[in-house]
Amino acid sequence: MKPKHQRLVLGLLALGAVAGAAGLALSALQDQAAFFYAPGDVAGKPLPLGKAVRLGGMVEAGSLVHKPDGISMAFVVTDGKAKVPVAFRGVAPDLFKEGSGVVAEGKFNRDGSFTADNLLAKHDERYMPPQVAGKMHKTETLDK
Amino acid sequence: MIHALANPTRFLKLARPLTPVLFWAGVALALFGAWGGLTQTPGDYLQKESVRILYIHVPAAWLGMGGWTGVAGASLGYLIWRHPLAHIAARAIAPAGAVFAALCLITGAIWGRPTWGTWWEWDGRLTSMLLLFFVYIAYIALARADADRGGDGRVPALFGVAGSVLLPIVRYSVVWWNTLHQGQSIGLTSSSIDSSMLWPLFFTIGGFTLLFAGVVLMRMRAMLAIQRVEARMRRMAAQ
Numbered sequence: 482m483k484p485k486h487q488r489l490v491l492g493l494l495a496l497g498a499v500a501g502a503a504g505l506a507l508s509a510l511q512d513q514a515a516f517f518y519a520p521g522d523v524a525g526k527p528l529p530l531g532k533a534v535r536l537g538g539m540v541e542a543g544s545l546v547h548k549p550d551g552i553s554m555a556f557v558v559t560d561g562k563a564k565v566p567v568a569f570r571g572v573a574p575d576l577f578k579e580g581s582g583v584v585a586e587g588k589f590n591r592d593g594s595f596t597a598d599n600l601l602a603k604h605d606e607r608y609m610p611p612q613v614a615g616k617m618h619k620t621e622t623l624d625k
Numbered sequence: 626m627i628h629a630l631a632n633p634t635r636f637l638k639l640a641r642p643l644t645p646v647l648f649w650a651g652v653a654l655a656l657f658g659a660w661g662g663l664t665q666t667p668g669d670y671l672q673k674e675s676v677r678i679l680y681i682h683v684p685a686a687w688l689g690m691g692g693w694t695g696v697a698g699a700s701l702g703y704l705i706w707r708h709p710l711a712h713i714a715a716r717a718i719a720p721a722g723a724v725f726a727a728l729c730l731i732t733g734a735i736w737g738r739p740t741w742g743t744w745w746e747w748d749g750r751l752t753s754m755l756l757l758f759f760v761y762i763a764y765i766a767l768a769r770a771d772a773d774r775g776g777d778g779r780v781p782a783l784f785g786v787a788g789s790v791l792l793p794i795v796r797y798s799v800v801w802w803n804t805l806h807q808g809q810s811i812g813l814t815s816s817s818i819d820s821s822m823l824w825p826l827f828f829t830i831g832g833f834t835l836l837f838a839g840v841v842l843m844r845m846r847a848m849l850a851i852q853r854v855e856a857r858m859r860r861m862a863a864q
Contacts, residue, residue, distance in 0.1 A: 516804050517805075537803060605807050
């Protein structure tokens with residue numbers, strides 16, 4: 482074996498070892514690296530009570546209620562598997578609306594509902610002009 | 626082909642006329658794409674006009690990751706075949722890639738504020754891209770320190786190869802974990818960006834890529850010239 486080939490084999494082995502180590506580390510990270518809980522993640526399991534967490538999913542169509550004080554609102558977050566009622570007081574981002582993605586920052590309550598102190602809007606990977614969006618019938622944007 | 630180009634004289638003969646062609650073609654394509662993206666395409670149904678930052682953000686992300694692919698490939702070539710030109714190529718690519726990774730992070734933050742409602746969140750995609758930027762900075766520092774101490778470039782080359790594990794993590798972060806960042810829009814064969822909004826993106830991606838290649842050739846030629854000057858100085862000092 483020429484030294485060149487030796488180095489080639491060594492290099493590829495090293496690359497494989499590094500990739501393997503990264504794979505192990507990533508699989509150990511698993512859910513820890515998730516940005517938010519989906520409603521289905523917490524359904525039927527003990528709630529992460531008392532700590533600040535994020536809850537993400539779709540704002541269920543028809544669930545958004547603005548309270549008379551003008552700044553409080555309530556809505557339901559769903560991922561198609563489970564639903565969580567959310568209460569929020571504050572200013573929501575422009576893209577926040579029913580049938581669209583949201584990530585709420587806040588805390589779970591004992592009864593399974595969620596109190597948010599900040600909202601982030603999540604959008605999907607589709608981009609199109611308004612005319613095209615208008616023509617398309619309501620395709621499900623769930624869980625994206 | 627690669628082996629033939631490993632000869633610095635032959636490489637320079639080709640790089641000299643190629644540099645201005647790549648550079649100016651890149652500038653022209655990028656400007657045309659920017660014009661198209663700013664004036665000729667419709668706004669997004671959801672994001673309105675802010676979607677136009679896509680025409681800078683996507684090429685920046687592409688080159689931020691493509692740049693490291695280049696650093697890793699050249700580093701591997703240097704480790705195996707010991708081509709001095711491969712070492713120079715890796716060092717020439719790194720700062721250009723770092724600039725585009727930074728541009729990707731900055732335009733992403735500016736885009737995130739009006740759409741998501743935040744400049745920055747520690748989600749999988751954003752965090753892994755920030756890590757890639759730090760890896761660039763570390764590589765540049767390491768390569769410079771190695772050169773200052775008269776090293777043969779093997780240590781930065783090892784780092785260049787090892788850093789490539791970040792690339793699939795950045796790419797698949799939006800698949801493996803739930804993230805604030807949306808999924809991939811453009812695949813090999815399909816795209817979820819409407820065709821009326823998509824075409825300027827190809828011009829900015831192509832333009833920035835040519836510009837990137839031109840800058841890398843410029844840097845490689847400058848580094849080869851410095852090497853020659855230093856070699857001549859050493860010869861003169863020895864006489």
